[in-house]
Amino acid sequence: MAQLTDDCFAFSGPLLPVATAEAMLRARVVPVAETEDVKLRQARSRVIGRDVIAPLDLPPFDNSAVDGYAVRHADLSASGDTSLVVIDRVQAGHSASHAMGPSAAIRIFTGAPMPAGADTVFMQEDVRADGDAVHVPPGLKLGSNRRLAGEDIRAGTILLPTGRRLSERDVALAAAVGLTALPVRRRVRVAVFSTGDEIVEPGSVRRADALYDANRFLLAGLIEQLGAEVTDLGILPDDPARLASAIGAAATGHDLVLTSGGVSTGEADHVRTIVEAIGTLVFWRVGIKPGRPVAMGVIPGADGSAAFVGLPGNPVAVFVTFARIVRPLLLGLAGAAPQPLVALPVRAAFPYRKKEGRREYVRVSLRPGTDGVIEAVKYPQDGAGVLTSLTETDGLVELPEDVTRIEAGTNVGFLSYAALVG
Numbered sequence: 001m002a003q004l005t006d007d008c009f010a011f012s013g014p015l016l017p018v019a020t021a022e023a024m025l026r027a028r029v030v031p032v033a034e035t036e037d038v039k040l041r042q043a044r045s046r047v048i049g050r051d052v053i054a055p056l057d058l059p060p061f062d063n064s065a066v067d068g069y070a071v072r073h074a075d076l077s078a079s080g081d082t083s084l085v086v087i088d089r090v091q092a093g094h095s096a097s098h099a100m101g102p103s104a105a106i107r108i109f110t111g112a113p114m115p116a117g118a119d120t121v122f123m124q125e126d127v128r129a130d131g132d133a134v135h136v137p138p139g140l141k142l143g144s145n146r147r148l149a150g151e152d153i154r155a156g157t158i159l160l161p162t163g164r165r166l167s168e169r170d171v172a173l174a175a176a177v178g179l180t181a182l183p184v185r186r187r188v189r190v191a192v193f194s195t196g197d198e199i200v201e202p203g204s205v206r207r208a209d210a211l212y213d214a215n216r217f218l219l220a221g222l223i224e225q226l227g228a229e230v231t232d233l234g235i236l237p238d239d240p241a242r243l244a245s246a247i248g249a250a251a252t253g254h255d256l257v258l259t260s261g262g263v264s265t266g267e268a269d270h271v272r273t274i275v276e277a278i279g280t281l282v283f284w285r286v287g288i289k290p291g292r293p294v295a296m297g298v299i300p301g302a303d304g305s306a307a308f309v310g311l312p313g314n315p316v317a318v319f320v321t322f323a324r325i326v327r328p329l330l331l332g333l334a335g336a337a338p339q340p341l342v343a344l345p346v347r348a349a350f351p352y353r354k355k356e357g358r359r360e361y362v363r364v365s366l367r368p369g370t371d372g373v374i375e376a377v378k379y380p381q382d383g384a385g386v387l388t389s390l391t392e393t394d395g396l397v398e399l400p401e402d403v404t405r406i407e408a409g410t411n412v413g414f415l416s417y418a419a420l421v422g
Helices: 018-028 168-176 215-225 240-250 271-278 315-333 417-421
Strands: 035-039 068-071 082-090 104-108 120-123 128-130 133-136 158-160 181-185 189-195 229-236 256-260 280-285 293-301 304-311 344-348 359-368 374-378 395-399 411-416
Touching: 018 280, 018 315, 068 082, 068 133, 158 168, 189 215, 189 240, 215 229, 215 256, 215 315, 229 240, 240 256, 240 271, 240 293, 256 315, 271 280, 271 293, 271 304, 293 315, 304 315, 315 417, 359 411, 395 417, 411 417
Parallel strands: 082 104, 189 229, 189 256, 256 304, 344 374
Antiparallel strands: 035 181, 068 104, 068 120, 082 133, 128 133, 280 293, 293 304, 344 411, 359 374, 359 395, 395 411
């Protein structure tokens, strides 16, 4: 099932840089092979499986960009007003009854086909009507307010390239050329479960020493937003035998097995050693905060192999490591063209210190400064288990590995939550 090679790319260094982890994934992930045709309304977030060719020009005919009067530019005076006789009226969805003759104009509305012989359109507010005539001013350029056939896209050219992850804008473009379905790769199938004796299902009786599981709900939503299918396998206790059986079984029928918790070095953290025992461990410590213990591997299944990612147990660490590790993996499995995250410059409204050698993500809200410049305000609680630090902020400030401190007023890179999970 999984399309991730495991050919000697295990990382044995102390901390794997985020950029290196992403590069390793890009180089070795092979998209799922199967494709299918889906109707436009089901196509959003799917990935184009083969180039889609435009069947016609867009727009398919020359048309007016405004409400106004179509004219022949050669009839216009260069030094003063020109008087033209209005010989016809044409609305969108209809064609002119007359071709343009000398010193004539045709009343035209936005989207209506250009009359034969007309090459320029005056906006109605720029002309003076006088009975059956209009007086138009000098100075309008040839072709003004005219949309040419094919100026958006030409028939026979690539409308949607292989690897395009479809937005609603892409779907609209397909509809505009008359398509009703698109060829896409099948959805990536992801098995998700949480681990830990301390985790219980929301709605169940909670022991005094237990926590309700939030991670599966967080992960399922993030996965579905990226266009993949989720199989929820619930919660597993810290039992090595049960964990090994569940992880091994989940590899069959899925492209990715995704867990949270149990990947650190504690006595009850069994996930990493299980992956090493039943499959191949690629890496397990990434230079990222919040995060760090992230196990990446390949698990054999009855129908092939599945990629495996074990995330930390704290929900903020789950979110951050999903965005930086799982997101590019999922998009690669889906066949999507690389979609690098681009941090936008904002001004920090806080000082911050960090260790060299790891990339850190600070939860922030945005506000305009007194001078109008957008500032990032740090959330007051930055623990990896503080879920409100995600719900009450706008995104993350990304601090590279070589940065050890910033002062208030420093320009920093901001990643919105929409960019991180979209």
